[in-house]
Amino acid sequence: MTIQLPLAAHIYLAVLLFLLGACMGSFLTCAAGRYAKKESVLKGRSHCDACGCKLGPLELIPIVSYLCLRGRCRRCGAPIPPRCLFAEAVTGLVYLAVYVRYGFGFVTLEYLLLFSALIAVALIDADTMEIPDGLVLFCAVVYAAFLYPHGGYEARARDGLLGAAVYGGGILLLSLLMDRALGRETLGGGDVKLFAVLGLYTGLARGLLMILLSCIGGLIFAYTVRAGRKKEFPFGPAIAAAAIAVLLVGQEIVELYLSLIL
Numbered sequence: 628m629t630i631q632l633p634l635a636a637h638i639y640l641a642v643l644l645f646l647l648g649a650c651m652g653s654f655l656t657c658a659a660g661r662y663a664k665k666e667s668v669l670k671g672r673s674h675c676d677a678c679g680c681k682l683g684p685l686e687l688i689p690i691v692s693y694l695c696l697r698g699r700c701r702r703c704g705a706p707i708p709p710r711c712l713f714a715e716a717v718t719g720l721v722y723l724a725v726y727v728r729y730g731f732g733f734v735t736l737e738y739l740l741l742f743s744a745l746i747a748v749a750l751i752d753a754d755t756m757e758i759p760d761g762l763v764l765f766c767a768v769v770y771a772a773f774l775y776p777h778g779g780y781e782a783r784a785r786d787g788l789l790g791a792a793v794y795g796g797g798i799l800l801l802s803l804l805m806d807r808a809l810g811r812e813t814l815g816g817g818d819v820k821l822f823a824v825l826g827l828y829t830g831l832a833r834g835l836l837m838i839l840l841s842c843i844g845g846l847i848f849a850y851t852v853r854a855g856r857k858k859e860f861p862f863g864p865a866i867a868a869a870a871i872a873v874l875l876v877g878q879e880i881v882e883l884y885l886s887l888i889l
Contacts (some may be wrong), residue, residue: 632731641726646721648719648720648722649716649719651743652689652746653689655675655677655718655750656710658772663751675700691711693711693712710754712745725739733773742871745761745871748821748866756861787830792826793826794823794837795819798814798819801814823826825837829874836880837873837877841869843865844868844869848860
């Protein structure tokens with residue numbers, strides 16, 4: 628269900644959501660870094676990783692602080708990882724895109740929660756090669772919580788369960804076969820679980836597109852970002868990016884493809 632609002636209200640909410648997304652991106656980056664270091668996510672103030680100095684309010688303004696400080700700590704001059712700026716900007720744009728695509732309603736709230744979890748998955752997996760089960764479970768809980776507010780929820784539930792079974796089970800089977808053929812682990816258990824949960828959201832039609840985009844993104848990541856490093860690479864960022872893209876514009880892509888072949 629989408630609520631109709633005046634244009635001025637839409638513009639106000641769009642700007643507000645971009646700012647909220649940027650703040651969330653800053654928090655998720657900090658949380659992912661602490662998770663990788665086995666530190667408490669909720670306790671302790673933000674600080675410079677190089678000198679340990681606690682950051683003041685003016686140093687915690689998303690995007691603006693990074694640009695004003697020119698990507699360096701104000702006290703010791705150590706470089707601030709560019710991914711902080713990247714995560715803040717991308718999360719803000721994702722929040723904005725969700726609102727532009729779905730307006731003011733339950734779907735927007737559902738996808739804001741889901742996409743925040745997926746961005747956290749991407750950041751943590753990039754650091755640790757691990758997808759926390761808690762985040763996967765959170766995605767499943769969000770789906771269940773927002774199932775009823777959707778129109779035609781029974782059909783959506785059937786399609787979602789089929790998507791989870793087909794794509795989660797299919798990826799698991801393919802992973803086991805590849806492990807046996809190559810004699811090593813080819814896909815982590817967290818990736819399989821994430822595919823299964825995201826199948827709930829995409830259903831059958833868009834799930835195949837998600838897997839295709841994930842594979843393309845994973846290959847690009849493997850041969851560019853991780854070029855010259857170890858063979859293993861995190862697949863979570865590619866899965867998260869593909870799922871966000873599919874849930875934003877996937878239906879239009881599927882309909883365009885079908886119109887060309889039918």
